Amino acid sequence: MNPLFTALLVGPLLWVGNWIWCLYRNYRAAKLSGLPVLLSPFAPDGMPYLLIKGPLRPLLETILPFPGIRVSIFGWEFRDRHELHDRVGPAFILATPDLNELWCADPAMAQVILARRKDFVQLPIASKIMSFLGGNILTADGEDWARQRRLVAPNLNERISEKVWSESMEQANQMVDYMLRQPGGASRDVISGLRAIAINVLGQVGYGEPKPFKPMELPRDPAAAEKSTYVEAISLCAELLVFAALIPSKFMRMSFMPKALQTLAVAVENIPGLTKEMLEQERKRIASSHSGSGSRDNLMSMLVRLSDAGKSGDKQQSGLAGEAGPHGQYLTDDEISGNLFVFTGAGFDTTANTLAYAITLLAAYPQWQEWIQEELDRVLGEQEQTESPDYNTTYPQLARCLAVMLETLRLYPPVLHVSRSIKTSQTIRTAEDKSYFIQGPCVVYINNPALHTYKSIWGEDSLEFRPSRWITKGADGAEEELITPARGTFSPWSGGPRVCPGQKMSQVEFVTVMAAIFRQCNIEPVPNKEKGETMDQAKKRMLVLTEDSMPRLTLQMNKPEEVYLRWVRR
Template sequence: MANPVLIAVLLLPLGVFVSSLWGVFRNYRAARTIGLPIIILPISLTNLLWMMLVRHVMPLLERLPFGSGYFTRFCYTGWEFKDKSRAHVEFGDAFTSVTPGKNWVYLCNADAVTEIIRRERQGEFARPVEMLAMLDVFGPNLSTVHGKDWQRQRKCTTATFNEHNNALVWDESRRQAHQMLEYWMSAGESGTRTTADDVRTLALDVLLFAGFGKSFDFKGSKTKEKSTGPLSYRDALALILENAVPILAIGPKVLQRLSFVPGLGRLGQATIEFKQYMVDMLEENKHATDIQGTQANLLTSLVRAAVVDKQLSEDEVFGNMFVFNFAGHDTTAHTLAFTFVLLAVYPEVQDWMAEEINNVVNNNGSEQLSYDLFASFPRTLAILLETVRLFDPLLSLVKVSESRPQTLTIGDKDHTLPTGTQVLLNLNALQTHPKYWGDDGHDWRPSRWIKAGSVDGQEELITPVKGSYLPWGEGLRACPGKKFAQVEHVAVMVAIFREHCVAPVKLAGEDDAAAKKRTLDVVNDAGMVLLLQMFHPEKAALQWRKRV
């Protein structure tokens, strides 16, 4: 008599295969009605098991005879970074990716993108809430709710992002940058390999100061002490942010029950202690003598909304405290890491930026540059704009035709998208496509952002074609922290590059050209984890020195 367990084990792969085959067939029939070019993939990009294995499996698959086919080209999360605009030059402004799970329409047409963003206000397109539900780690938040709940939470949080807060960001970013530079300079000719870790610390310290009223001095990676006791608020949050993947995938409650698993115990403890810190901060601010008159930061705005205005629940306060830390920290940290390594490769861009910084300093007769001068640094801001153009942390924005089929004009044709179709606004393609950025759109060239000629000696930034540049989103769901991020990045650059410069540390036998190529390879060896990031930034050792 056959072993039923053995039969079940043998039938399981067959069942998965048949289910996947049926899913592809069903979705292919729906995709044909859209009328766009079709790419068929045998695995869904949102399959959790595949997402965990793909980075390890794909290098092996690429060596097989079909390694250059559509499967290895498109069948992994983050393929957009490597492919850039090539797929849309090849297949057109839009194409449909058919998978066993869903159909995905990849869109690279600025007019159609602008139309989708406009129609999102009317409820015709929406964010796929189920894809973002994992961000409900500590409670509902601005990233995971929609409709009236979103409007209510948006109103409670936007008061944080004002000019007073931007001035705090400016001052604290410069203070942290000076301390970070001092730490980097101490490494001498051997350079530092901790750039990515150190900018994570800087970004966290700025966020905690401007958003939560907590001040810390910068500590470099090698100066941090490993603790086995209770974690501070900053250390607990840092540990959570550094290990966001398992926390978002498993959830803090399950993680805490897995404390016996090596490596997870400390992380589970961090989620417990961070939640307790949030509870304590909420209670402390509840009993502030004059919460109504307190100068708003993110924390006081959330507490005021919960205690005075009765607009938020405590879980919503905790949820937003976490998601603003998560979203505001990692995007900034990864972008700073890319920027510093790129500047090391391109010394001429450092000189171009330093010229502007010194002109502003000299014209104002003081090194104590205030936030009022932020607009005087278009070149320095262009460094950020160009970096996120090519290294956008998100790669794409997802919208869905949620409630009914939607007709969308792409080029000169109308296409009807069935209910539930996922539309990916392919940011990496939009922001590199030769139609919008010229033949050198794949090159990192910050000067492209400066208008030819100037008025009264003041350079100005170009305005990209509407819908072709969306690193902070646009419309209803635009990132509320856009100015925060820009002010922070410019302030850090101003603090560091006025009197200092950076270069790759050369290995034995390398000349300048070889060292720059190797360092640029580190930059391009990047992909999606939760956001776009370099896989091995520690391979790019950077040496800092005083500018001659």
């Protein structure tokens, strides 16, 4: 028999045999867990399946009988919410030819997974993507994570929150003025405007770079990207993060590549130089402050002072809360770069998209605008609408504004799942004396959309937008207080020791923007007159836009430009 013919015949047979054996082996390992098992014939992250599964999702789900096909396609959690878990169980194993995946929507199990940070570590591919500009608090594990947490987290304090409050108020007031100046108060720039607020707040709080409000326009061609600022370059990377992290910039620069990727390549190549220049300038400012010229107080200056003081062992010189001094207790420049990217890219995208969903939902449900305006009128009283209220006395009283954020995050969590992985087999024992053996290595996902919409936890209206579910009367029956959900049932900022250190910053920014907008305005959808659309139909269209979403860096609407709203002064 011809050797070439033999190779062509035997090669595929060997590949199929290995595929069947791997799937069978992993299925047996999954059965040991005691959990329900679903099968996927494809490795979810394998090529070329990774490239085709999204566009071909309807076809794949129709022609392939494997129940795990749906689970293997990115974004299924948002499409299904709690439905699949209702049928299969609160936790199950997806057996694949590569690594098995544990999908958890069991609050007790989720709580254990998030608490055991040394056993359930960051997913390697997620760490690779999020650390492409340097190691950071999000991607680090073990003692490296503990060191960064000790140094960074204590400095995201009330001093930073107060700056977030004042800058958010200023930016939101400018946005209101911009919207009211549009013909008839109607604008399609609402979502880009909210993204501008988020990035401008980070520019001021993170880097001491104030910028006046205007709807966000990122560079869209390589020539414009050459002149982009650090914040603009980071924003481009956040928008196309997977490409930025995994595809070499030289390849993206090639003439046959789409212009968007060529533009991204320029931004990626410019970031190291922009970062170095920023750090050098900040160190010069800090040195000048020692001679009486004054220093800035922002996130970058804190990280630089903390790092330099740690290297020299001078904790008092830093003036910060971190434990600087002993060898290794400082941030390298690479880690400063990585942490600035995480706080800028991830912080910008999560807050901006939460604001986008909230504003669109409030336009569809005007009764909740009135609900938060009752609170604003009570708390702010006769203050001028453009006056910036005091942070320390006002923010704690705006429980309804924060409830709107929590309800938005419940239905539209920016991160659909909290990802972890295990390298060796682990036993998960819950408070209910249940025990599950998970054979390693294995990928672990905590399914936020399912946990956030279970009827047994959130009630029969679990899929409805009802911010008042988060409010209860205080002990004296007068002041309203926020409800604290049961542990393991609500994790938009992750949970356990690795809870997001920027949680308070994002809450302050969201509440401030809500307060600034709705103390001055009401918003409503603009009906499509050409189609004879009524106001009720326009409101329903807003809800369709929120459901037409896909996860990118975070969950985002596919057609944000169709959020067309009218702003009316109260």
